[in-house]
């Protein structure tokens with residue numbers, strides 16, 4: 001038995017998830033404890049969970065210290081993980097308790113293992129299928145065969161426990177004792193992979209070699225869509241597992257996991273552990289525990305999987321590393337891509353950042369030699385890159401209220417005749433982005449936000465895309481009260497679908513838009529159906545841009561290629577470039593049929609569109625990098641956002657002004673403060689938002705100065721201040 005750091009009764013400092021902004025002092029439990037141990041401690045009348053962080057501050061009167069109840073039976077938090085949380089907190093200026101919350105997002109952490117009751121489908125539906133019962137069956141469907149407990153099932157279905165129990169009595173469901181937290185099946189890294197093309201084989205060899213060294217290293221794996229990046233990084237996974245270390249693959253979207261799991265199973269003979277919001281509580285607990293015991297070899301997950309308690313993490317893959325969903329923008333503001341690199345440096349792991357269209361940050365890091373870089377320049381096998389062309393909308397004949405040009409109509413018609421699929425891309429959910437009264441000019445806006453309500457015709461509602469508020473579609477103008485004067489302005493995917501059904505009444509169409517699917521499972525099913533040829537024309541928002549494989553798809557038509565170019569956002573060009581290339585990359589993924597992408601634009605000569613069309617992406621990144629460098633903007637300079645929110649615009653603005661006036665600590669590091677200014681969407685959910693932006697040189701000690709600065713300005717409790725280091729969005 002190793003002697004614990006702290007003998008029973010001695011003073012310890014415990015980090016908890018309570019928002020207290022400090023480590024709490026206790027006496028060590030009867031068993032004694034060591035740094036990193038998970039303990040259960042009293043806080044007022046409650047029992048909470050924390051991690052032994054060190055000696056304790058010693059300020060609190062020793063005679064009044066309460067003792068920790070017990071040490072939990074889970075592997076202690078490793079030094080490397082504690083260092084990671086501290087460094088990540090310091091970088092993102094997030095309180096430690098919020099970091100610990102990320103690292104312990106699992107219920108029943110301290111509960112003993114053992115059997116528990118789960119529910120499974122047994123017989124057919126009950127004779128009397130009430131609404132509540134139907135919802136339970138739908139929820140079972142959503143869980144997709146995963147073991148689910150009583151509360152979770154009842155919550156998901158929005159019914160009482162009694163309804164679930166009733167279905168057991170009727171024989172529709174059965175209750176089974178399931179062992180809790182069982183191990184995952186072993187993946188076999190020695191199974192042979194696919195035979196690789198020459199450039200794949202070279203990249204795989206380099207990555208395998210790196211994995212073997214068990215040292216930190218970061219590699220940008222840049223390969224055009226369909227070049228076989230996944231097969232390449234699976235080789236890095238194989239080498240990591242063969243060394244007995246753990247691997248983590250981050251994906252930007254849950255809907256992509258299904259295909260990935262299948263590929264892992266084909267490669268390694270079993271499925272990996274999963275960690276994302278679509279996974280049941282029981283499965284999350286199992287995943288967390290098995291990862292902590294070093295038994296889960298490979299985890300595939302969303303950004304928060306980065307905070308799992310790996311014992312020996314040897315590889316982190318960030319797939320589609322440019323994707324903006326890696327940036328978390330509520331609670332702790334962190335970019336999973338950057339935190340992956342940080343974690344890897346602390347645990348001597350390799351990072352692979354994979355993308356066809358890297359972020360400018362990663363591209364620049366590869367240019368400067370900070371990251372290694374591997375390129376896959378052609379599609380795997382016989383498949384060719386799609387050809388790209390613009391449709392000049394200034395010369396196309398369009399009836400008002402329609403958006404598909406005659407040229408694009410002709411191209412779609414050709415595909416239908418050949419039995420191939422077309423994708424029409426428009427990054428706008430709903431029917432129309434604006435509803436206008438033709439009598440008085442009134443535009444319907446959200447009551448709580450400075451944003452227009454968007455008509456969703458399938459749901460017959462107006463929805464605010466900022467706060468989610470909705471109301472039924474009015475028949476009269478809320479301003480002048482005239483009947484029948486409200487008119488949709490501009491297209492959303494639903495309106496585009498209407499146009500498509502007029503143009504191609506015989507064609508089977510499918511709309512892919514995140515709001516049209518009640519569950520991740522429904523979306524997955526739709527995607528599978530489309531991949532199998534279940535639609536002739538797909539109309540989609542940006543969810544179609546992300547990595548899905550539609551073998552029959554040979555034409556991509558972008559309805560409005562100019563849409564992203566007009567923003568004043570720092571990343572407007574970069575984002576448009578990435579999105580257009582990704583969408584175009586959906587076409588012609590198989591050898592038999594070459595793909596084509598047509599971009600409707602009113603300004604096809606725009607440099608960003610030219611870069612997209614010519615495919616000279618290095619030239620694009622060089623130009624973009626030069627522009628950012630001369631402006632001192634990221635990744636060559638640094639930005640931090642300060643967002644103040646509160647119910648009273650004047651009060652919020654005054655605090656912003658006070659901050660601006662007292663920015664000495666910012667000036668000291670040679671940085672500049674811009675603002676305060678009302679945010680572009682000034683009000684969301686009734687809260688006014690005022691922004692300040694700090695711009696500093698790359699090497700300036702930004703965080704320390706920021707913390708000192710915002711700490712000295714008092715604000716009323718109903719005004720919130722949020723710091724966003726390396727902000728991605730400025731709305």
Ligand code: ADP
Pocket residue numbers: 194195196197200223224225226227228229230231232380549
């Ligand atoms: P990327 O991630 O670069 O877009 P993928 O890894 O998804 O590309 O590969 C594109 C397609 O080519 C997939 O269907 C994949 O199964 C196939 N593929 C890639 N590499 C190979 C290989 N070496 N042998 C057989 N098929 C491959």
Ligand code: ZN
Pocket residue numbers: 446447448449451464465466467468469685
């Ligand atoms: Zn709203």
